Structures are given as structure tokens and as C-alpha cells.
Amino acid sequence: MNSTQVGTRIRKAKEVLGSSLVILGHHYQKDKVIQFADFRGDSLKLARDAASCREARYIVFCGVHFMAETAAILAQPGQTVLIPDQEAGCPLAEMANVDDVERAWAELGQVMDVEHEVMPVTYVNSSAALKAFCGRHGGLVCTSSNAQAVLTWALAWRPRVLFFPDQHLGRNTAKKMGIPLAEMLLWNPSRPFGGHEAGDLERAQIFLWRGFCNVHQRFHPEDVTAWREREPPTSTSVGIRVIVHPECPMEVVDLADEAGSTAYIIRRVEESPPGSKWAIGTEFNLVNRLAEEHADKFIVSLSPQPSYCRTMNLITVEKLARVLEGLARGEIINPVTVPPDVARDARTALERMLEVS
Ligand code: SF4
Numbered sequence: 001m002n003s004t005q006v007g008t009r010i011r012k013a014k015e016v017l018g019s020s021l022v023i024l025g026h027h028y029q030k031d032k033v034i035q036f037a038d039f040r041g042d043s044l045k046l047a048r049d050a051a052s053c054r055e056a057r058y059i060v061f062c063g064v065h066f067m068a069e070t071a072a073i074l075a076q077p078g079q080t081v082l083i084p085d086q087e088a089g090c091p092l093a094e095m096a097n098v099d100d101v102e103r104a105w106a107e108l109g110q111v112m113d114v115e116h117e118v119m120p121v122t123y124v125n126s127s128a129a130l131k132a133f134c135g136r137h138g139g140l141v142c143t144s145s146n147a148q149a150v151l152t153w154a155l156a157w158r159p160r161v162l163f164f165p166d167q168h169l170g171r172n173t174a175k176k177m178g179i180p181l182a183e184m185l186l187w188n189p190s191r192p193f194g195g196h197e198a199g200d201l202e203r204a205q206i207f208l209w210r211g212f213c214n215v216h217q218r219f220h221p222e223d224v225t226a227w228r229e230r231e232p233p234t235s236t237s238v239g240i241r242v243i244v245h246p247e248c249p250m251e252v253v254d255l256a257d258e259a260g261s262t263a264y265i266i267r268r269v270e271e272s273p274p275g276s277k278w279a280i281g282t283e284f285n286l287v288n289r290l291a292e293e294h295a296d297k298f299i300v301s302l303s304p305q306p307s308y309c310r311t312m313n314l315i316t317v318e319k320l321a322r323v324l325e326g327l328a329r330g331e332i333i334n335p336v337t338v339p340p341d342v343a344r345d346a347r348t349a350l351e352r353m354l355e356v357s
Contacts, residue, residue: 010321059071097127132349241279
């Protein structure tokens with residue numbers, strides 16, 4: 001079946017479902033998919049959109065599993081969240097599980113008064129169980145848009161933060177806030193006390209979980225220098241500007257001209273004058289879309305190899321059509337549910353975030 005036929009099926013199902021349906025789409029989705037989203041955005045915007053979709057009975061999330069879970073946590077009673085492919089997980093989110101985090105908490109508890117000295121902060125790219133852990137222990141969630149505001153809040157309440165699962169977002173944000181690298185300890189969950197001497201833990205202000213996004217870790221400092229050499233400033237142009245996502249390694253963020261969430265990257269490109277040149281360090285579907293939407297600007301991926309997120313790309317129009325047609329005939333395909341007690345504590349952590357940012 002060609003894409004026009006699949007598009008017709010989706011449009012028909014949307015028509016049947018009317019206002020009972022809302023489709024949310026993350027910026028990293030393919031053009032073919034995101035064209036059907038009623039709301040598109042980054043994790044923070046979509047979390048807010050999910051919370052505000054009070055009329056819709058069905059929320060179909062075109063993104064990865066933790067995003068749909070977040071929508072399910074924030075959903076109103078009677079709303080159902082669905083994902084076109086249950087296999088679309090986030091490898092970064094899977095790098096921290098609740099058992100390992102509970103163990104880290106207990107180990108820190110042997111050395112300090114964790115409930116008063118350590119604030120747990122989870123990146124939104126994490127399971128509902130981890131968000132619930134934060135909710136239970138006075139902590140909260142952050143996204144790449146609000147990580148600095150969240151860390152500032154966390155450190156105003158407790159002197160240390162346990163940040164998981166993305167070490168790069170934690171390190172880049174803390175560094176921007178002026179926290180010395182010597183006060184950040186990388187926590188290796190497969191080693192006792194994260195791989196440190198128990199006595200060393202007290203010198204840390206930030207414990208950084210050893211997780212990373214394999215899409216953003218593919219950008220290197222050499223990519224930045226290569227583009228600067230290729231597109232240097234001239235008498236009529238400032239040359240290429242490098243803008244990257246804070247999930248990139250610190251060495252890349254330090255060399256870049258700017259770093260920010262996908263929403264920030266999009267805004268900066270949109271606001272720039274015609275003729276601007278950008279090398280962008282984030283997922284390739286977004287870079288490609290920006291290049292197509294801004295043909296009057298020179299927009300390229302920072303990496304010579306397109307950096308796709310494999311699991312985001314598991315969402316296809318065919319799978320979206322199947323889920324929507326199921327709904328149109330009263331069948332729920334691929335619901336995303338969170339146990340009520342986990343949802344309650346996770347919602348506490350998410351609501352703290354929404355209040356802070
Ligand atoms: S781009 Fe990275 S963080 Fe985002 S969904 Fe893919 S693996 Fe996860």
C-alpha cells in the first residue's frame with residue numbers, strides 16, 4: 001500500500017473519531033508521521049499538551065514509550081493513551097532501572113542522610129517507576145528545556161543531586177551553573193558505591209548516572225572544527241553557527257556556539273535571518289525538516305553520518321493507521337498503562353517539574 005493510501009486511511013479514521021482523538025508527535029518523528037500530529041513538540045511541550053487534552057478520550061502518542069507513559073501519568077480519568085508501536089523504547093531511558101537506583105540510594109544512605117542531603121532528579125527520558133521514585137523522595141523530573149531551573153530548585157532544597165539517567169545533560173547543565181567538574185561524580189551502577197570509595201562521595205555535589213543517548217553521543221568535537229573550517233566567517237557572513245542538544249558530550253557542547261533543547265534549536269533557526277548557516281547536533285529527522293522548511297538558510301547535520309534514532313523511527317504511518325482504525329471500530333490497540341500507585345508518585349514528580357518551570 002502506498003503512502004497516499006495510508007494517508008487516506010488515517011484521515012478517514014481521524015474524521016470518524018473527531019474530537020475524541022488527539023495525536024501528539026515528537027520532533028524526532030519522520031515527516032510522514034508528524035504531519036498527522038495535532039500537537040508537535042519536545043518532551044516538555046508534549047507533557048504540557050498531554051495534561052491539557054481534557055476533552056480527548058484517546059491520546060495517540062507518536063514518540064517513544066516513556067513519552068506515552070508520561071502522557072498516561074498526566075491523563076485524566078477515562079482517557080486512554082496508545083502508542084503505534086510498543087517496541088519503540090528509548091535506549092537512554094533503559095540505562096537506569098528502579099532496582100539499581102534504589103540500590104544507589106541505599107548506598108548513599110550509608111554515607112549521608114539522603115532524605116535531607118540528596119535530591120533525586122530524573123530526566124523525563126526514564127520509566128514511570130523512576131519518576132515515581134523521585135516523587136516518593138521529594139524529587140522531580142526535568143527535560144532538556146528546564147534542566148537548569150530544576151537543578152537550581154533542587155540545590156536550593158538539598159545540597160546534592162542524584163541525576164539520572166543521562167550523564168551528559170546533567171554534566172552540561174551543572175557546568176553551565178558553575179559547578180566544578182571535581183564536584184560531579186559519575187555513578188557506575190554496576191559497581192558498589194558507583195565505583196567510588198565511600199569516603200569520596202561526600203565531596204560530590206552532583207552524582208551523574210552513567211547513561212547516555214547513543215544518537216547524541218555520535219557527535220564529536222572534530223565535527224565542530226570540520227564545519228568551522230569548511231564554512232568560515234567572511235566579510236559578508238559570520239560563518240556557520242554550531243548548535244547542539246545538551247545530550248551531546250561536554251566536549252561538543254563546550255565547542256558549540258549554542259546548546260539547547262529541540263524547542264530552543266527550532267526557535268533559534270526560525271529567528272535567524274535568511275542566509276544563516278547552521279550545523280545542528282541532534283536527531284536527523286529534525287535537522288532534515290528544518291532544512292526543508294528553511295530553504296533560504298544553509299542547514300546541515302553536525303555529523304557527516306545522519307544520526308537517526310532507531311526507536312523513534314519504529315513509528316510508521318502504517319502502524320499509526322492500524323491503531324487509529326482500531327479505535328474507530330472500538331478496539332484499543334497498544335494501550336500504554338501505568339499502575340495507579342506508580343502513576344500517583346510519578347505525577348507528584350511531574351507536577352513539581354511543571355510548577356518549577
Ligand atoms: S534520541 Fe536518544 S534520548 Fe531521544 S528517544 Fe532516541 S535514544 Fe532516546
